[in-house]
Amino acid sequence: MQLSGVFWKKSRGIPRRTEKAGSPKRRKRVCLSLLSALILTGTLQGFLSCATVPYVQKEDKVVKLVELINRGGVNEVPGLASTPFLVDGEIVLLQKDLSEFWDNLHKAGFTIRSPKVTQNRFAMVEDAKYFRDSMEVRTFFKKYTDRDTSLVQVRSVDGTFYLLLGREVKGYPRMLGFGGPVQ
């Protein structure tokens, strides 16, 4: 069964005049349809853009990440700390160097004891100074951080650390940089 326009018109019992293609009324209807489609697209885009709203770090997740660092488990979570990565003023591009860094930290007995998140905000190029105030680090911030990247300051009995964190990877904030300890 086909639900045709004729059937619909008849079922409502309203006689309609046949409109020729290109007539003013037809054009108006087309314009209205286009406008509705545009509004609908805009609304949909609005909903979708919720996914790109700047990401704010949650403190409990930062503490969870610190606990993972203390356990020496950074390399166990794929993609948690991947290159390019910033360690103090060094841009690390080789994954092997970064993996060894985390392994060595753990072997050296490194931990961040009694961590407290004392600063948590969106990262800016000016924050390069917390790592090293150099052209390289500023370029790293320009190239590899975005509106989802936060600068998190963690104070602990072992000194102050700066973490560059992004959206979550397997329940942990993705790390883009690690600086400190600053006494």
Next chain:
Amino acid sequence: MSKAKTTYTRGRNRFFKAAPLFLVLCSLVLLGFPITAFAQEALTVYVEGEANAKNLQGKILPLGIGDPLKSGESVITKTTGRADLELPNKSLIQVKPNTVFTLSEVELEGEKQTVLATTVGSVSYRLNKFTGRGPSIRTAGAAAGVRGTELTVYAGADGSTLVVVEQGAVAVEAVGKEVTLEKNEAVEVKPGSPPGEKYSWIGKQIDYSTWNQGKMEEFLKDPVAGIDRVALQLEIYRKGLADTLPLLRKAEAEVNKVYEELKRAVEAKDEARAAQLREELLKGVGKDRRILFLNMRFYALSYLSLRRYVVGGLYLQMKSRYITKPTALVYQEFLERYRDILRKYEETIVPHLVEADI
């Protein structure tokens, strides 16, 4: 052949007629924009695991089969990554895991030379005969001249180099001293030092990871001496840059002078003089300036690579090992030298780099 030549001449005439565009291009060159010649390209013919390419804009993108690698671009492989590249003469370059490999160009005696550089990691070469000057195979501390050869280059995390020849002959040069290797011979070069004694590697299994681990253990026994060796190599690049700069400035002044004269000739509609000056910009002073600029970039980028991948890697090793004993004398002495390298780098090299290099 003659048709191609005619097309080229016609194109060149058209180019010269487009004076405003030409003048803009000249200004860009004078302003020091990094215009690189893309004469040499390699083609990616095989990729395994994770391999990335750092392009001329400084972006790191996954490398795929069929992707070209232009002069100035690098391949960075991860732990499982491997990439095979093919040069126009069908020579094969195998970039192994955990490696940074860069394709670039320098000009020597008015002739372009392809530079195949391994900063860290290992790369195997199966090189066919080249028309003209063969490529220079480089690491942070050594250069090898080759023609129709099979060899593997290992670049250690401490800046050391190991060159192993499988077929043909290779001349390995470092700090002005040259050693010629034949089939089945190898030589090791420490950063900032001449090549060591060559030896036969037959019967010895050379595995990059084991060799590199040995180099790192050697470094950790005396980190201060280790970073001092790298500093020597960095100093060679810094000196090369410092020697090139006055020549480059002089050439730039010459180009400027010719350029101003050209502007005047164009304004005066003196076509004959303008053509002569354009020729001078293209082949005379302009060429000199381009060669010096390429060489200046070569020194600056070689310094950057060694500083980033070797010095940076050593810093990571030391920081992670001494993080719980930061006052240890050896660590403090290492840091003192590390900071000194950074200071010199910021003062003398960074002004000649652009963000895309980082």
